[in-house]
Amino acid sequence: MTDLAWIHGALTAARPQAVGALLRYFRDMDRAEEAYQEACLRALKNWPQKGPPRDPAAWLILVGRNAGLDGVRRQARDTVLPPDEAISDLEDVEAPLAERLDGADYRDDVLRLLFICCHPELPAVQQVALALRIVSGLTVPQIARAFLVSDAAMEQRITRAKQRIAQRNREGAGVPFEAPGAVERAERLAAVAAMIYLLFNEGYSGASDPARAPLCDEAIRLARLLLRLFPTEPEIMGLAALMLLQQSRLGARFDAEGEAVLLEDQDRRLWDNKLIGEGLALIDKAMRHNQPGPYQVQAAIAAIHARAARPAETDWENIDALYAALERMQPSPVVTLNRAVVIARLKGADVALEMIAPLEERLAGYFPYFATRGAFLLQLGRGNEARTAFTRAIALAASPAEAAHIRRHLDRLAAVKVS
């Protein structure tokens, strides 16, 4: 790895802490971002010569704060800029201050920064786009590619989201800058966890498209960041474990033609053991707390699949029990639909079909409902009804991979009819 690549990595890793702290100083998102960018420019100039500082985030915060203050003064035209040499010595001069910026400060800064992005008035896609821009530092074209929209459209979305937040601030209804209390912190953490999982799913559902796949890596990176800041939160461990275990299957989820491969048909040798190991370690750790939550339960289900060397070794009874727990915690037709797939194995497709029948009205626009219903009907030998369900599924497919998978079922049904 070149020095420049190392510096780039260090800047990316330090960004959430640095922008979060600068936001606390300046209380203005644009000024915080500008100050951070200025600090990065100076880092690119200084670090290759002087070597990187021990704590890149503290360095960027201090330099960024000074640069931001320069900007304020420049606007006021009451003072001259200090020479750059003064900045290059800054690490020695301000070292004691740098040491006072400990983990506790970072923790609430990063959480606040992420939490501002998940403002409830913002649509989900804007929340994720804003977090990618502000917290992860992705460029607008990078985000636009991931969401399959034009640069201009994404620029507009992000600008609108920022304007909405700035307006709420002016109205005095923004996110306060004081350190949050315990309840407030827990609420922020839950909202941020939901946003990170949303980000992951944006990438996961489009994983056959290389432009979207990095969203999953970014979500995992943010979850690891949260874990370092909040190491004893079982639901954050569960969230990280869930994403790691799902991401471990990436190499096996699509065949050579880009068509989706069902979990039980995947070549498990293609699963990523490093991600599985990390995910299993985290879910084991989380479960020791005896405070189950939806992320932990979903991660536990993913862990059962990950621990089964072959599909036949899957502990379906345990998975069913976990889905039942999830239904109680987070009642939703989607959870019931997932549980029905397990019930089909344990008790037969007829029982499962009955179980999902009442969901049809609420899941009328949901691709997996009709794909699953079609699969149950197919198992029961009810070809005509299966064809109807698959046809509706195709109309709702969100990606070519999904559509291709269903088309294969339809082709097989057609072949049976002819013979």
Place this chain on the structure above:
Amino acid sequence: MLYTLLCYNKEDVVWSWSRAEDDAVMSRLSVVHEKLVKEGKLGPSLRLLPTTAAATLRGNVVIDGPFAETKEQLLGFYVIDVENLDAALDVARELSAANPTSVYEIRPIALYVPEARADAPREMIKAY
């Protein structure tokens, strides 16, 4: 003399490497590994998963996260093969009972390359 080389780096940076960046580092390292294997110098080597996946046993208290004191130093390590975290903790408790002032961090391993020396010792060669 046997030495262990302990590798340190900024974890958040390393675990943010893209697959291509990670592969590039690992392939450069493997050139060195192969050379050491040929020279008969390489014992077991391993790469740890991030500290966020770690737990620490201090006395009989299990703490989430890595060992984080600076006054105590790394004095040795074990590689164990067990079913899950609970089983790993059982082993750590046994060690802790035998050596109660020591603290044991339980960190999962990402990559494990076993002993590759032709004349590798089958038993402990020296008791210090």
